[in-house]
Amino acid sequence: MYVAVKGGEAAIANAHRLLADRRRGDRSLPSITIEQVVEQLGLAVDRVMAEASLYDPALAALAVRQARGDMIEAIFILRAYRTTLPRFGYSEPVDTATMKVERRVSATYKDLPGGQLLGPTFDYTHRLLDPSLIADEAVAEPAAKEPGEHVMRVSDILDGEGLIEGDGRMPEGHVMGDLTREPMEFPMARDLRLQALARGDEGFLLALAYSTQRGYGRTHPFVGEVRIGEVEVELDLPELGFAVSLGLIRVTECQMVNQFKGSAKQPPQFTRGYGLVFGQSERKAMSMSLVDRALRTDEFSEDIVAPAQDQEFVISHADNVQATGFVEHLKLPHYVDFQAELDLVRRMRREYEAARAGGEDGMKEAAE
Amino acid sequence: MNDLATYNFAYLDEQTKRMIRRAILKAVAIPGYQVPFASREMPMPYGWGTGGVQVTASILGPNDVLKVIDQGADDTTNAVSIRAFFQKVADVAVTTKTKDATIIQTRHRIPEETLKEGQTLVYQVPIPEPLRFLEPRETETRKMHALEEYGLMHVKLYEDIARNGHIATTYAYPVKVEGRYVMDPSPTPKFDNPKMHMSEALQLFGAGREKRIYAVPPYTEVVSLDFEDHPFEIQQFDKPCALCGAENVYLDEVVLDDKGGRMFVCSDTDHCEDRRAHGHAGQMLARPTQESQEAAE
Ligand SMILES: [Zn+2]
Numbered sequence: 001m002y003v004a005v006k007g008g009e010a011a012i013a014n015a016h017r018l019l020a021d022r023r024r025g026d027r028s029l030p031s032i033t034i035e036q037v038v039e040q041l042g043l044a045v046d047r048v049m050a051e052a053s054l055y056d057p058a059l060a061a062l063a064v065r066q067a068r069g070d071m072i073e074a075i076f077i078l079r080a081y082r083t084t085l086p087r088f089g090y091s092e093p094v095d096t097a098t099m100k101v102e103r104r105v106s107a108t109y110k111d112l113p114g115g116q117l118l119g120p121t122f123d124y125t126h127r128l129l130d131p132s133l134i135a136d137e138a139v140a141e142p143a144a145k146e147p148g149e150h151v152m153r154v155s156d157i158l159d160g161e162g163l164i165e166g167d168g169r170m171p172e173g174h175v176m177g178d179l180t181r182e183p184m185e186f187p188m189a190r191d192l193r194l195q196a197l198a199r200g201d202e203g204f205l206l207a208l209a210y211s212t213q214r215g216y217g218r219t220h221p222f223v224g225e226v227r228i229g230e231v232e233v234e235l236d237l238p239e240l241g242f243a244v245s246l247g248l249i250r251v252t253e254c255q256m257v258n259q260f261k262g263s264a265k266q267p268p269q270f271t272r273g274y275g276l277v278f279g280q281s282e283r284k285a286m287s288m289s290l291v292d293r294a295l296r297t298d299e300f301s302e303d304i305v306a307p308a309q310d311q312e313f314v315i316s317h318a319d320n321v322q323a324t325g326f327v328e329h330l331k332l333p334h335y336v337d338f339q340a341e342l343d344l345v346r347r348m349r350r351e352y353e354a355a356r357a358g359g360e361d362g363m364k365e366a367a368e
Numbered sequence: 369m370n371d372l373a374t375y376n377f378a379y380l381d382e383q384t385k386r387m388i389r390r391a392i393l394k395a396v397a398i399p400g401y402q403v404p405f406a407s408r409e410m411p412m413p414y415g416w417g418t419g420g421v422q423v424t425a426s427i428l429g430p431n432d433v434l435k436v437i438d439q440g441a442d443d444t445t446n447a448v449s450i451r452a453f454f455q456k457v458a459d460v461a462v463t464t465k466t467k468d469a470t471i472i473q474t475r476h477r478i479p480e481e482t483l484k485e486g487q488t489l490v491y492q493v494p495i496p497e498p499l500r501f502l503e504p505r506e507t508e509t510r511k512m513h514a515l516e517e518y519g520l521m522h523v524k525l526y527e528d529i530a531r532n533g534h535i536a537t538t539y540a541y542p543v544k545v546e547g548r549y550v551m552d553p554s555p556t557p558k559f560d561n562p563k564m565h566m567s568e569a570l571q572l573f574g575a576g577r578e579k580r581i582y583a584v585p586p587y588t589e590v591v592s593l594d595f596e597d598h599p600f601e602i603q604q605f606d607k608p609c610a611l612c613g614a615e616n617v618y619l620d621e622v623v624l625d626d627k628g629g630r631m632f633v634c635s636d637t638d639h640c641e642d643r644r645a646h647g648h649a650g651q652m653l654a655r656p657t658q659e660s661q662e663a664a665e
Contacts, residue, residue: 008443009452080411084375183404183579186507312505322577325414326494332416332446336439336476336635339621340538340557343603348532 023068037061046250046279047071051320052078053180053199055249055278072201076321083180090176092234092243096253096276097153099229103280106154107223108257114151119228120280154225155255155272164257164270186312193295193315194288198277200318202284208308209290217294217306220259221273228252228280252277256289260300271300378425378458384408388426388581392572395583400545401513402496407579417450417475418576420492424473427488427572428454433461435469440477440618440635447475464638476539478560480617480639483569485586491554493575496582498542498552518550521593529598538603544591545584553590559602559618564590609634610652612643 024031038045038061048060052075060078067073103119106112118124158164170176170191179195188196197205212219230250234243254275262268273293275285294308307313317323376382384406391405410418428434434454438447442464450473454460463469466479475492483489499509502520512518521542528536535541541558545551553561554573564571564584571584584590594600608615610631617639619632631652634640644653 008445009448012445012448076413079409083409084379084381086381180406180409182406185404186505312507316506321409322414325416325418326577327415328413329415329494332475333439333444334476334555335620336557336618337539337555339619339635340559340603342621344534344536344538348534351533 023066032065034058034061034065037064043280044069044071044074046281047202047284048074048078050278050281050284051075051199051201052082053278054078054082072320072324076324079321087181089235090178091246092236094231094233094249094251096227096231096251097156098150099227099231099251099253100248101149101151101227101229103228104151104225105223106225108154108225109157112152112154112157114149117149117151121282151227153227153255155257158224158257158270162267162269165260165272168272168274184315186315187298188311188315190292190296193311194274194276194292196315196318197275197288197291200288201320201323202281202287204318204320204323205287205291206283208294208314209287211306212290212294212308217309219256219273219290219293221290221293222257223286224255224257224272226252226254226282226285228282250279252279252281252285254282254285254289256286256293258293263301271296375457377430378428378454378460379411380408380422380425385426388422391581392423392426392583395572395581396570396585398549399584399588400549400551400582402575402580402582404579405581407576410576412449412453414577415494416446417473417492419574419578419581420473420475420490420576421450421453421574422576423490423572423574423581424454424471425458427490428458428460428471430458430460432470433463433468435463435466435472435638436474437472437477437479437636437638438475439620440479441637443637465642466636466638476555476557477618477635478556478563480614480634480636481642482563483567485568487569489567489569489571491556491571491573493552493554493573493580494577495540496552496573496575496578496580498540498550513549516548518544521550522595525593526595529595535594535598535600541600542593544593546589547591550593551582551584551590557603557618558592558600561590561592561600562602566590605632607632608650609640609643610650612640612648612653613650614640614643614648 038057041064044064045057045060048063048071049055049057052060054060059081060074063074063077066077101114101117103121104114104117106116155164155167159166168190170189174189174191177189177192177195179192211217228250230248233246233249235246236243256273256275258271258273260269260271271293273289273291275288275292277285277288291308291314294306295311295314297304297309302309304310380388387406391403395401395403407419408422410421412418412421424434434451436442436447436451438444441447451462455462466472466481467484469487471488471490472479473490473492478489497506497509499512499521502524503509503512512520525535525537528534537558539557540552540555541561543551543553543561543564553564566587566589567584568586570586573582575581592600603618605619609617609619611633614634618635620635622631622633623629624631
């Protein structure tokens with residue numbers, strides 16, 4: 001007899017109980033604390049904050065734990081929370097020149113004011129599994145002093161000679177957009193594009209950035225500078241008449257220096273791609289800066305010949321919460337539509353068989 | 369972190385609801401036109417009804433009675449989940465009965481029972497742009513709508529006929545609204561298209577991921593695209609519903625065993641239950657008493 005295959009409330013409740021069980025795992029082991037996630041899986045927390053566009057390490061850590069380590073799920077959970085938060089206003093642009101730099105490298109100069117500062121990087125580690133971590137052996141204190149140095153931005157060094165374009169300004173009278181509060185429309189100005197890239201999927205941007213290096217929209221990039229450290233966030237309060245500090249956030253900034261031939265109106269000048277990401281994520285900031293530069297085709301009258309240069313393609317597909325939702329929605333029931341397709345295919349098959357039978361009869365007749 | 373659990377009535381804040389209502393009003397004023405709106409990030413995944421949920425949340429009042437269906441059924445998992453969401457965040461009365469509902473949120477179906485004045489049908493829409501698969505760029509498709517340039521769509525339908533002898537579109541079958549905009553009816557089977565025409569109910573369409581809202585106001589012309597020599601036609605089923613005996617309704621195919629056994633039952637579960645409650649019985653339900661009852665009717 002007919003067995004109802006449709007799920008109900010009980011099935012959903014049971015599934016969620018099982019999920020909670022799997023999330024907790026073996027009860028004889030202590031559960032991970034939020035503090036442990038913040039302290040020991042800091043880069044996972046950073047990624048969740050960056051792509052959820054919400055700077056709160058404790059909540060991001062909670063999301064990572066709740067999502068069993070599934071990064072996109074964690075980003076989704078944190079975004080759904082962010083969306084309910086009231087807006088008090090928009091902060092002043094952060095001044096990364098005043099960053100307390102923990103890491104700062106430039107590929108364009110051997111040495112420069114403030115020097116090269118490696119900081120806490122995986123670079124030059126040998127990627128050998130480290131058994132000492134299993135035994136939880138004591139870890140030595142770092143040699144370096146506390147971060148806190150302000151160092152000149154490389155783009156300002158080049159800017160002194162007029163060899164590089166400036167920081168970039170939006171046209172006069174342009175009101176800064178908010179991707180999370182306005183409908184998306186194309187063509188999209190650079191302020192909104194950068195917002196979309198900053199919260200875009202790290203893997204997607206990495207692949208697109210990589211594609212520009214392999215010739216799909218080549219931009220001849222040099223890392224002018226990557227810097228990681230803390231910057232102050234300020235909010236301008238009209239009632240007070242001055243900006244007040246809201247606190248410090250850790251960010252990664254990448255200034256990519258790209259080749260550009262001059263035009264009739266402009267002398268030859270380097271151009272730039274820009275990346276700025278919450279937390280420590282050089283891969284994301286560098287990818288973002290490459291894609292930002294690739295997308296600036298209209299400013300430099302470049303032909304759009306590659307995916308990374310196509311803003312509708314890039315921006316429409318960079319958001320992993322949107323992407324995962326839509327890809328995974330295919331597992332929702334679609335049987336009503338499938339039934340319609342099934343019906344049509346059966347009908348077309350009948351017509352095909354009938355036509356073929358008719359054709360064979362015709363052949364026989366002709367032979368007789 | 370402990371006072372997180374307080375949400376506004378129907379989840380969205382009032383400012384957001386006002387923004388969405390403005391988009392809905394504009395959509396009603398220009399039937400079939402896709403109005404961009406600042407879609408919010410909802411606590412369910414994109415593609416799972418975030419557009420429909422935002423529309424419903426914005427029009428829902430404390431006295432509304434809500435029905436949620438997916439594939440025509442009230443008990444499909446996502447319908448259960450969305451209904452539970454509104455019970456939780458709006459404490460709203462819910463029903464499975466089409467005629468008792470003031471707002472019906474749906475995915476992929478229009479109820480069999482004719483909707484009445486005062487009812488609102490909210491569709492969940494994955495891809496609002498009917499021209500999307502002919503032209504992937506939003507910048508281009510908006511131009512095509514503005515210029516009423518729909519030749520490409522007719523070429524596509526014509527190519528279907530040339531290749532297959534049929535228009536091979538069975539769901540999300542494009543319609544023209546009030547003689548102006550070509551509109552995607554959402555992925556409902558084309559069987560449901562005629563129900564949209566001159567409907568007494570207000571029909572609202574929400575696409576969350578694509579950030580678009582559109583509408584068909586009551587008593588609006590909705591015409592499925594076709595050709596004079598290939599007129600639009602809906603799916604026909606050979607047999608009536610195996611449970612309630614209904615004809616001229618949309619049926620789901622249910623596989624009974626691994627030997628090719630099949631049965632066809634109403635996709636609209638409320639319609640089917642209602643008919644059975646009124647004594648109708650299909651082949652698989654038929655008992656002698658009921659059969660004689662049917663014969664007597
Ligand atoms: Zn039935």
